Amino acid sequence: MKKLIAHLKAIGFVFQGSEIYGGLANTWDYGPYGSLMKDNVASAWKDFFISQNDNAFLIDSKILMNPLVWKTSGHLSNFSDYLIEDKISKKRYRADHLVEEHLPHINVAKLNETDLEKIIKDNIKTIENKKVEWSEIRKFNLMFETYQGVIENNKDKIYLRPETAQGIFINFKNVQRSTRTHLPLAIGQIGKSFRNEVTPGNFVFRTREFEQMELEVFTSPETSMQIFDEYIKKSYDFLISLGLDEKNLKIRKHSDEELAHYSKATSDIEFNFPWGWGELMGVAHRGDFDLSKHQEASKENFEYLDPHSNKKFIPHVIEPSIGLDRLLLALWCQAFSEEIISETDTRINFQLPFGQSPIQLAVLPLVKKQSELALKIKKDLQKQKIKVVFDETGSIGKRYRRYDALGVKYCLTVDYDSENDLSYTLRERDSMQQERLTLEEIIKKISI
The missing domain is CATH 3.30.40.230 (Herpes Virus-1)
Incomplete structure (x- = not known):
């Protein structure tokens, strides 16, 4: 892990929080490339769980909420x-x-x-x-306390949210009414949560401030177990679609003793981190616990009228939940490798999946006088929504190593012949193999 953390800092993915003042324990800032990759993974989650599904919507609830939310949910007494x-x-x-x-x-x-x-x-x-x-x-x-207003007293005590889920539950009726949808209804949210962990650690695996990607799927009691099973598979498929290897993943069902106070059933998808297997994504069957509790405390009616059976019921909820920081760590751990090329040559190969990498292709003029053509190619590639960087500094070999370490899948080299035949050398990161292609052929190849 030490080598990975040092590498991530060196290439601008993650920095120690408040580093110039000696840091703040277990806080990490995302640098330019880490921020881009975080956005890529979050976008992939939204596309997979929201855009590709019917009756699936996003909301953005607030970090600070009425403290009665946390009293009702059981967090004040059980968390x-x-x-x-x-x-x-x-x-x-x-x-x-x-x-x-x-x-x-x-x-x-x-x-x-x-x-x-x-x-x-x-x-x-x-x-x-x-x-x-x-x-x-x-x-x-585990809840962080703060105060609302200028005078600190218990009447003004509020909390930083420890999960995004409650913001979804209390807005269930608002979303269902405004979107005019029937069940099953999925409501998702990506946002910051805060837990005052006793022993945070293992880099960004467990931190006090973290980002969650949570989906609450509201359904009838009769179909809830079926949907629970479907979302275990769907969650596993999502992780595979990001580029995680099946050999590094396993599904573990919680025993009755492990279940949270709100859960009827829970299964975790675990990842084989450098220190061993750890939870990556959880799928929980929350039953009607949350909506029933909020209905009782707020007097708001959370019942749903089924248009087919004409029966009223409080929906059951299936919750696939994953920490964005933890997911990034899994992708980084799997990608990082140190390779011996020859007796005198080694390289760091950061094998990030093409779709999640902050940079997908580097345009490299062999010499600086080819920079004008290289910059034009960069702009043409950007028009195709390909994430591109231009670099004319250093020998071509050193630039290849630079972008291998950064996780860039392809390097496009503009050389002496390019102006005449309008073809370029495309080098693939993992195999280091090169082929001569036109720009149209390159776009087609890397867009597959």
Whole structure:
């Protein structure tokens, strides 16, 4: 991971947050190319789950909402982790993660607070060969608090949202009424969420500020399990469509003990990260929990009248949810490789999928006097919606290596013969093979 993180910083994908002031723990800023790739992946999600589907719509709800939303949803009472502290080092740990790491044979999902504390104190006597002395376990709410207005008091306390889903639930009637659609109705949202994690880590895998891509599919109780199964497959297909390899993905069904308080069933799609398998995307059957709770608390009627059966019911909800930052990390981990070309030559090959790469093609004049033609080609390619960069600095070999490391799939070289025969050398990143093609042939080839 250290090599990947250093590489991402060097090529302008990710920088340490607040770096000039020593940084802020576990915060990361996206640089020019990281921002472009993030937009590409978000656009792919919107196209796959919204544009290509009937009765699917986007909304943009606010980070700050009435605190009654979080009281009603159960976040104020249930959205907590168990925290335990080493009194010697003053380091804090998430208790369930501590047991999973040091005692992997124990199923933490079945353990309560008392069990967790006893198991940790009885079995984990050292961390990294250093003696530990454990505190008592305590609950730690993950929601960030702030205040609305100029005077801080409990009446004005509000929260940074820990998920985007609740903004969708409270707007269900607004969307259904304004779009005049029948169920199943899918409402999606991409936006920032905030969780005051006890032990964030593994780069952008778990951070306190992150971006979610969530879809809530409202359906009848009778068809909900069928749609749940459909969206597990659909979510898996989405990840494959981005370029993730099947060998790095697996589907894991949650046991009854693992299920969240709102869930009837949940399956995770996990990715094989450098440290092991970790959740990448989750699909949850939330039942009618959220709409029922909000109907009870707000007195707003969330019932739906089925036009075919003429029956009223509170819709059930299927939720495919994925963290955008975590998805980017999976793509980066899979793409990064160091290759030995010969005894004297190595390269970093960042094998980003063509569709998600911030730059898809680099136009390279062999010498600077060919720059005018190269710039014209760049503009012609941009008209075809191809993401292009122009570079005339350095030897052609060094420029090839530069764009291999940046994840650029193709390099187009303008050489001495190009002005006469209007053909160019197209080099493919992974194979390093080259072929001579006209501009029309190049556009056709890379647009497949």
